[in-house]
Amino acid sequence: MKGARASRTTIALKLGMAVSGFIFLGFVLAHMYGNLKAFAGHDAFNEYAHHLRVLGEPMLPHEGALWILRLGLILSLVVHVYCAIVLWRRAARARTTKYVMKKDTGATRASLMMRWGGVTILVFLIWHLLNFTIGKVNPSGGATNDPYLLMVDTFDLWWMTLIYIVAMLALGAHLHHGIWSAAQTLGWTGTAAKRQRAKVFGFVIALIVSIGFSLVPLAVLAGIITK
Amino acid sequence: MSHDSHDMDMPDTVTATEASPSGSLDGDYDDAAGYYTPGTPLVDGKAPQGPIADRWQNRKFEARLVNPANRRKLSIIIVGTGLAGASAAATLGEAGYNVKTFCYQDSPRRAHSIAAQGGINAAKNYKEDGDSVHRLFYDTVKGGDYRSRESNVYRLAEVSTNIIDQCVAQGVPFAREYGGLLDNRSFGGVQVSRTFYARGQTGQQLLIGAYQALERQIAAGTVSMFTRHEMLELIVADGKARGIIARDMVTGEVQTHLADVVVLASGGYGNVFYLSTNAMGSNVTAAWRAHRKGAYMANPCYTQIHPTCIPVSGSHQSKLTLMSESLRNDGRIWVPKNQADCDKDPRDIAEEDRDYYLERIYPSFGNLVPRDIASRAAKNVCDEGRGVGPEVEGVRRGVYLDFADAIDRLGRDAVANKYGNLFDMYARITGEDPYSVPMRIYPAVHYVMGGLWVDYDLQSTIPGLFATGEANFSDHGANRLGASALMQGLADGYFVLPHTIRDYLADGPFEAIGEDHPAVVEARTSVTERIEHFLTVNGTRSVDSYHRELGNIMWEYCGMERTETGLKKAIDLIRGLRDDFYRNVKVLGTSESLNQSLEKAGRVADFFELGELMCIDALNRRESCGGHFRGESQTEDGEALRHDDEFAYVSAWEWAGLDERPVLHKEDLVYTAIEMKQRSYK
Amino acid sequence: MNLTLKIWRQPDAVSAGAMHTYQLADVSPDMSFLEMLDVLNEQLNDQGEDPIAFDSDCREGICGMCGLMINGDAHGPEVTTTCQLHMRSFSDGETITIEPWRSDAFPVVKDLVVDRGAFDRIIQAGGYVSVNTGSAPEAHSVPVPKDDADRAFNVATCIGCGACVAACPNGSASLFMGAKVTHLGLLPQGQPERDERVVNMVAQHDHEGFGGCTNIGACTAACPKEIPLDVISQLNKDLRTAIKHGH
Ligand SMILES: Cc1cc2nc3c(=O)[nH]c(=O)nc-3n(C[C@H](O)[C@H](O)[C@H](O)COP(=O)(O)OP(=O)(O)OC[C@H]3O[C@@H](n4cnc5c(N)ncnc54)[C@H](O)[C@@H]3O)c2cc1C
Ligand code: HEM
Ligand code: SF4
Numbered sequence A: 001m002k003g004a005r006a007s008r009t010t011i012a013l014k015l016g017m018a019v020s021g022f023i024f025l026g027f028v029l030a031h032m033y034g035n036l037k038a039f040a041g042h043d044a045f046n047e048y049a050h051h052l053r054v055l056g057e058p059m060l061p062h063e064g065a066l067w068i069l070r071l072g073l074i075l076s077l078v079v080h081v082y083c084a085i086v087l088w089r090r091a092a093r094a095r096t097t098k099y100v101m102k103k104d105t106g107a108t109r110a111s112l113m114m115r116w117g118g119v120t121i122l123v124f125l126i127w128h129l130l131n132f133t134i135g136k137v138n139p140s141g142g143a144t145n146d147p148y149l150l151m152v153d154t155f156d157l158w159w160m161t162l163i164y165i166v167a168m169l170a171l172g173a174h175l176h177h178g179i180w181s182a183a184q185t186l187g188w189t190g191t192a193a194k195r196q197r198a199k200v201f202g203f204v205i206a207l208i209v210s211i212g213f214s215l216v217p218l219a220v221l222a223g224i225i226t227k
Numbered sequence B: 001m002s003h004d005s006h007d008m009d010m011p012d013t014v015t016a017t018e019a020s021p022s023g024s025l026d027g028d029y030d031d032a033a034g035y036y037t038p039g040t041p042l043v044d045g046k047a048p049q050g051p052i053a054d055r056w057q058n059r060k061f062e063a064r065l066v067n068p069a070n071r072r073k074l075s076i077i078i079v080g081t082g083l084a085g086a087s088a089a090a091t092l093g094e095a096g097y098n099v100k101t102f103c104y105q106d107s108p109r110r111a112h113s114i115a116a117q118g119g120i121n122a123a124k125n126y127k128e129d130g131d132s133v134h135r136l137f138y139d140t141v142k143g144g145d146y147r148s149r150e151s152n153v154y155r156l157a158e159v160s161t162n163i164i165d166q167c168v169a170q171g172v173p174f175a176r177e178y179g180g181l182l183d184n185r186s187f188g189g190v191q192v193s194r195t196f197y198a199r200g201q202t203g204q205q206l207l208i209g210a211y212q213a214l215e216r217q218i219a220a221g222t223v224s225m226f227t228r229h230e231m232l233e234l235i236v237a238d239g240k241a242r243g244i245i246a247r248d249m250v251t252g253e254v255q256t257h258l259a260d261v262v263v264l265a266s267g268g269y270g271n272v273f274y275l276s277t278n279a280m281g282s283n284v285t286a287a288w289r290a291h292r293k294g295a296y297m298a299n300p301c302y303t304q305i306h307p308t309c310i311p312v313s314g315s316h317q318s319k320l321t322l323m324s325e326s327l328r329n330d331g332r333i334w335v336p337k338n339q340a341d342c343d344k345d346p347r348d349i350a351e352e353d354r355d356y357y358l359e360r361i362y363p364s365f366g367n368l369v370p371r372d373i374a375s376r377a378a379k380n381v382c383d384e385g386r387g388v389g390p391e392v393e394g395v396r397r398g399v400y401l402d403f404a405d406a407i408d409r410l411g412r413d414a415v416a417n418k419y420g421n422l423f424d425m426y427a428r429i430t431g432e433d434p435y436s437v438p439m440r441i442y443p444a445v446h447y448v449m450g451g452l453w454v455d456y457d458l459q460s461t462i463p464g465l466f467a468t469g470e471a472n473f474s475d476h477g478a479n480r481l482g483a484s485a486l487m488q489g490l491a492d493g494y495f496v497l498p499h500t501i502r503d504y505l506a507d508g509p510f511e512a513i514g515e516d517h518p519a520v521v522e523a524r525t526s527v528t529e530r531i532e533h534f535l536t537v538n539g540t541r542s543v544d545s546y547h548r549e550l551g552n553i554m555w556e557y558c559g560m561e562r563t564e565t566g567l568k569k570a571i572d573l574i575r576g577l578r579d580d581f582y583r584n585v586k587v588l589g590t591s592e593s594l595n596q597s598l599e600k601a602g603r604v605a606d607f608f609e610l611g612e613l614m615c616i617d618a619l620n621r622r623e624s625c626g627g628h629f630r631g632e633s634q635t636e637d638g639e640a641l642r643h644d645d646e647f648a649y650v651s652a653w654e655w656a657g658l659d660e661r662p663v664l665h666k667e668d669l670v671y672t673a674i675e676m677k678q679r680s681y682k
Numbered sequence C: 001m002n003l004t005l006k007i008w009r010q011p012d013a014v015s016a017g018a019m020h021t022y023q024l025a026d027v028s029p030d031m032s033f034l035e036m037l038d039v040l041n042e043q044l045n046d047q048g049e050d051p052i053a054f055d056s057d058c059r060e061g062i063c064g065m066c067g068l069m070i071n072g073d074a075h076g077p078e079v080t081t082t083c084q085l086h087m088r089s090f091s092d093g094e095t096i097t098i099e100p101w102r103s104d105a106f107p108v109v110k111d112l113v114v115d116r117g118a119f120d121r122i123i124q125a126g127g128y129v130s131v132n133t134g135s136a137p138e139a140h141s142v143p144v145p146k147d148d149a150d151r152a153f154n155v156a157t158c159i160g161c162g163a164c165v166a167a168c169p170n171g172s173a174s175l176f177m178g179a180k181v182t183h184l185g186l187l188p189q190g191q192p193e194r195d196e197r198v199v200n201m202v203a204q205h206d207h208e209g210f211g212g213c214t215n216i217g218a219c220t221a222a223c224p225k226e227i228p229l230d231v232i233s234q235l236n237k238d239l240r241t242a243i244k245h246g247h
């Protein structure tokens, strides 16, 4: 393929996924840190939520930084999901006749769940935004203008907590493979030792994220965090 | 393998000191009388004159040039993509000729050159240990037991250094020293370190280098590649080789490919023995079809048998695996003294009940005796009924190669370090752990020195038909040195053929011939008729069963040791079996699709005819030289005894027709730069 | 040993195929897997049934011609080629499922035989060093650090068998391609064409219809030559560098 463009290749798509994935990862870690403020009580949590909105003022307008962040995340989401769809379709077309018997020797479960796991996360994300950001739905009918109260009300319902925990498991699995995979895609894992390190790192971060996010809902359900 | 009918009167090599030497020869006696017709002497018309060191330069200068603008109009067919074929195709493509290449595998990268392990020789003298072009030349002629053509060998040694440069530039990852320079080892019993290697996979790395160069030309459009295409006939029109008939193995289509010149780089025919270290598909068909069309076959009986292969494990065996000879450096070879111990666990056999027969018979060389002596000795002890391992068709064919002493002396780790990958390979194939149980080994057919007769230009007796690599006979005489086949294949393809072929092509393009030319029609018809025949016999026996039986005959009578009675018997047996084959073979399926039985049928049919000629050649050569050992011609110690006075010639055989006596043309071997000596391993 | 064999039969590239069941008795544990199929073929031939087509040539694990999906594993349960797999890895009475490599870039030719020409075309796209015969400089004029030469050798041992593609849930040929890009990229001789090589090879790979890699690692687990995932990292890195260089 003479005169081919590097940016048109599957590997370029993967690079897009890796970069957007890492942007998500940065967001998720920051978001988790914010959530954990819930343990510091009503005021500290709401202060944090407010702070996000006034960040950068008066250089930026109200919610300016938040919107920059949001735009960045939306763009990443578009890139990430677009690349995922294209690669998924390519992979589906690469083997149209399935094996009668196929073992995926050498593959981790997490690596085989990336696509459906990603879809799970996407569905959750929509619900999550409806719940807390766009729709501000308080399922127990309480206040929606106080972030802390909205959160406690939500997770007081066991099934809301369950949905949330399931989503965090999906996210954990996605990151477990995704982080090392992104490192590999970016070409950082050229030796067995580096590969091992990236895998351990991915696993640890995945664990931190899924546990870190699950603590608050579980604490609410357990009555540790209350109104 | 049936060994029952082993000739009683045959001298026993193992106890040769007691046997009477049978070296003396009755000059008028010709063992092969009645089996062949004497022909006129053969002279290499291209043989250059002058001092040996100048001959190649002179020839290159004399060979006419082809104008670059004309090259595209000149078409070349190359059959084979091993080292010899791929290198030639790439080089001729680069030069601008219109090249078509063929291989029977699904990719040119799979040619059997890929399997070569040990290394490739070159007279670089990087070790400053006294190597030179002349020494490599000398060693090769001596190793070939003075049965090769001196000018060709000198040229081989001369271009050997360019090969290494070329391969390194292609990115062949040869082994290197810490300083970043190329490493060398000594190989095959020579005294200098001139073997370049890439771990135990030198052939693979060299072939991939050539393959990549070839693929580059395919991309550039100078070479068209036909994979899964088998050449089944040569087209000779108006006295010149003008093309081939090939069968597309996937669709079954019989195709005509025409060109100005045809090159056969189709490899060796060791599979005539059925079991060998060759690939399953290695065949003689390309060369044999050319032979039937007038190309002489030279020294067909010269076969190299390698002593350290993994033994046959049952009648299901389909091929044999070579293990590096280096194992003999530390392993001790033995069999039980008593037949009764042969099925015991070797570890339970007491030291005094073991016969370290090589150490006993050859005290000074011990386990390191040359390949042919080690091979014959193993055969003899097994014939005596003292072989070990599983009984295959009633005989145990294997001897122990024991590392217990080496492990005691050097430690398990040191042994693992040296031989680890070989031990793993052995364990994988046999399921036995060579660290605790002695290995079992047995000789196997490995390489054929014989092949199409070619002149100095690598042109056969048919104008316009060239042969390179293992398919020709040119450089190794009666025995090939280790690491020299790879050298020859690449020398032929990269550096020799591209120069010599231009002298022939300078007269081209030749008058165009159409598919309706009588020679083309005749070639096509003979191919389709043959295919038709195999598919309609509908007999009772599979092709493989015939091939196996032919192999047994060849191995028994034309293998490690050949005798007049044995060879004559073999010829009868082969003729009988061939007749039966044509009447009783069973090939199912059609010719319009992939049909592996049909492919094999064609190959085996040609092996029958070749096998017969090999026996006749062996019968004619009543001397022992290199890989050819005649029981009637040995020294008191059971060593090969040459007869330079009578046999210093190349036997070039001309086809005279099926069931006709082949015609023997002798090319006298004259040495001007070297003196003939008798080999001695005392 | 007695075995039940479920084998994919397909008369040619265009006809439909199906699994067929065969019984085979008296299999010796010392047979190689392909010798076991040879014996089955002898039996079929005797019964007048078309023998099963499968590829093999060297039968010593180096040419890369053989390759079957055996019980869901490319080249079967051991880390080796199909021709070096022996029946002692199976047990008496076992049912063995045998299929061809499944990849749309490797169309089935007949039964268990596939066409791997796509690999050759990937090499044609750039898997070489452009050096014409005779124009090479003296071999010792460019030293190569031993570590680089050894690593280049290790990855150059790829036999082009296609097991990586067969095993990959995405049907990607990244391991094969990465092995070549890494081999040539480690050597000084491979530098001048480095960017073009990787871009053209990856573009050809995509054009052939192989899938994109998601770093699952099934390829390296199936690879008989144990080519490590390092090479895919290197492949990605080289492509990224090529983008940076404006390719
Ligand atoms: C196990 C083993 C180890 C060896 N080790 C060494 C070593 O260490 N050093 C060394 O120097 N030598 C070694 N040799 C010998 C050496 O490998 C061979 O002699 C050499 O590689 C032959 O090269 P070639 O190009 O002539 O033929 P091959 O590589 O055999 O190629 C033959 C080509 O011809 C094609 N072909 C054949 N018939 C037809 C047909 N009818 N139609 C179309 N195409 C056809 C095939 O497809 C193939 O492409 C070894 C050999 C073996 C078997
Ligand atoms: C919105 C829904 C999402 C979908 C559909 C999705 C899908 C995918 C897919 C298919 C892959 C490629 C598989 C692989 O490379 O192994 C992937 C990789 C990745 N995803 Fe997601 N994902 C989603 C959300 C997320 C989120 C929210 C994050 C971050 C928290 C994330 C982080 C990653 C990372 C880091 C990778 C690795 C990139 C690489 O392969 O190089 N993804 N994702
Ligand atoms: S990388 Fe491994 S599995 Fe893939 S083609 Fe090469 S040797 Fe076969």
Ligand code: FES
Residues within 6 Å of the ligand: C055, C056, C057, C058, C059, C060, C061, C062, C063, C064, C065, C066, C067, C081, C082, C083, C084
């Ligand atoms: S047949 Fe050559 S690798 Fe298996």
